[in-house]
Amino acid sequence: MRVVAGALQRQDGLWLMHKRPLHKQHGGLWEFPGGKAEVYENQNEALIRELHEELGIKAVLDSHSSIAEARHASPTGGEKIVIALYTCRYWVGEPQALEGGSIGWFTPDEINKLDKPPLDVVLAEKLFEELADKGLQRR
Numbered sequence: 217m218r219v220v221a222g223a224l225q226r227q228d229g230l231w232l233m234h235k236r237p238l239h240k241q242h243g244g245l246w247e248f249p250g251g252k253a254e255v256y257e258n259q260n261e262a263l264i265r266e267l268h269e270e271l272g273i274k275a276v277l278d279s280h281s282s283i284a285e286a287r288h289a290s291p292t293g294g295e296k297i298v299i300a301l302y303t304c305r306y307w308v309g310e311p312q313a314l315e316g317g318s319i320g321w322f323t324p325d326e327i328n329k330l331d332k333p334p335l336d337v338v339l340a341e342k343l344f345e346e347l348a349d350k351g352l353q354r355r
């Protein structure tokens with residue numbers, strides 16, 4: 217299963233995280249917004265669609281390439297999940313939680329402390345390491 221996620225950074229440097237609705241898998245945990253890519257979509261298209269459905273924004277991805285990836289086999293021994301994370305600094309519209317969860321804006325240190333699904337823990341670590349390596353401002 218291909219999953220795509222967005223690391224949205226606002227102009228004040230804070231990053232958006234989405235709290236999953238309670239009734240879903242990983243309910244109440246904070247994730248990078250996104251979701252499953254359909255078979256007919258490339259990853260960029262899938263993420264732009266998911267960010268529109270979940271947050272109501274039109275996003276412009278910083279790059280066609282992902283900044284980090286995380287993967288694991290599903291607990292049922294079924295298909296492997298691969299999540300690719302893309303950064304995004306430009307979008308049209310004000311992000312809102314449209315699917316029953318909530319959103320918040322956080323510093324990297326705050327994100328590290330949020331309760332997250334396992335792959336988002338990995339994505340957050342890799343994202344902030346990668347940005348530090350590139351000498352980019354984290355906040």
Ligand SMILES: Nc1nc2c([nH]c(=O)n2[C@@H]2O[C@H](COP(=O)(O)OP(=O)(O)OP(=O)(O)O)[C@@H](O)[C@H]2O)c(=O)[nH]1
Nearest residue numbers: 219240241242247248250251252297299333334335336
């Ligand atoms: N973000 C994230 N998703 C994970 C992790 N582990 C894992 O199995 N997933 C699964 O990856 C999928 C992410 O897609 P999604 O966000 O569109 O899933 P969803 O349940 O909201 O949508 P759905 O109602 O269409 O199934 C979900 O099935 C989610 O449970 C993880 O560590 N982080």
